Amino acid sequence: MSDIKPIKVFGGGLAGTEAAWQIARAGVPVILYEMRPNFLSPAHHTSELAELVCSNSFGAKATDRAAGLLHEELRRLGSIIIGKADNHSVPAGGALAVDRAVFSKDLTETLANHPLIELRREEVRSIPEDDLVVLTTGPLTSHDLAEDLRAFTGLEYMSFFDAASPIVLGESINFDVAFRASRYDKGDADYVNCPMNKEQYLHFWQELCKAEQAELKDFERETAKFFEACLPIEEMAKRGEDTMRYGPLKPVGLTDERTGERFYAVVQLRQEDKAGQLWNMVGFQTNLRWGEQKRVFSLIPGLENADFVRMGVMHRNTFINAPELLFSTLQFKKKPTILAAGQLTGTEGYTAAAAGGWLAGTNAARLALGKEVLQLPVTTMMGSLFEFISSASVKHFQPMPPNFGILPELGVKIRNKQERYGAYRDRSLADLESWKAAVAG
Incomplete structure (x- = not known):
């Protein structure tokens, strides 16, 4: 793979960490840029990758809950974020919560020691013209890069507070x-x-x-x-x-x-x-x-x-108008060699950020290898989330967390909510396994 140009991932949060890992897992070299500790953000406190800012909880563990189903989908796809979360979980009732300091430290060391991952501690101020790029700079994108992205898209950001x-x-x-x-x-x-x-x-x-x-x-x-x-x-x-x-x-x-x-x-x-x-x-x-x-x-x-x-x-968060700008593959419509993931795209929550990182990283690696990019089944929580952010109303687009309301309806009516969510789960995981087998074949 020495003749393959490294993919550049901008931002070492959950989405960027996942994206970089999936690229390297595919055998493609990657350069992961993280501006901390040289440049600090208003919300972060450490220089570790995948620092958890708002909470230490990834949401409900049960697979008949939206967050729990997303956890399980990511487990089956080899997510490093969910794998480390499982390893460093702490008691939290029905939620998947982690010891955040140990979690981030482990991820930082794991990526830094991977032979195909180069970790650069520097601020990126603009999007390169001729590289494969994954943007995962999150809701606190630095000013210069945000201005460059605004010029690239031709659209204003929308903002909210977190x-x-x-x-x-x-x-x-x-x-x-x-x-x-x-x-x-x-x-x-x-x-x-x-x-x-x-x-x-x-x-x-x-x-x-x-x-x-x-x-x-x-x-x-x-x-x-x-x-x-x-x-x-x-x-x-x-x-x-x-x-x-x-x-x-x-x-x-x-x-x-x-x-x-x-x-x-x-x-x-x-x-x-x-x-x-x-x-x-x-x-x-x-x-x-x-x-x-x-x-x-x-x-x-x-x-x-x-x-x-x-x-x-x-602190202030910003996100792009994903329905106008992105395909469900997380590629920019204007330039498909640039991909995005995480809160920057208008998904909400830790697990959704990891899911976006998985897809954007996987597809960036496939582009580098000359393969077709992947679209997840819309009957999965991951697939439905990325389908939503790429096809929602452009005029009224707002961040979306994982939820059963964005999944396609079941073929039959099930009045009991727990049973209905269980049916969504069963369909999702079955379709994911069939999709994995088809992709592998």
């Missing part, structure tokens, strides 16, 4: 009040639950609504648009007194076994690391000033003396 939740030191949680349990007692008691009565909840809600937010930069203030799946907790509170109680603070299915008591609202924390020392406040992504976060979140019973090892942060 926010990360605070992390609490486990030993600072008051377990005289907080208790361990999973909702409806499903699986082990993997979540820490901080219960509230009505008076406590209303006081917390009132203080949250009037808490001071961090000041946005001018360019952010002009373009701010919150993405509904990652809405800051203070924005949720401002939508109404009970909005949080029907969202991340819903008390349904949670009972303190010590007393048998049920509650008006419950704040949940999810384990961040294998040792159980770090706990993420579920659904508490926020743009409050750090002092305000400490003041208001300490009103939560059980977190009165919480030690916040990371405060919540918020």
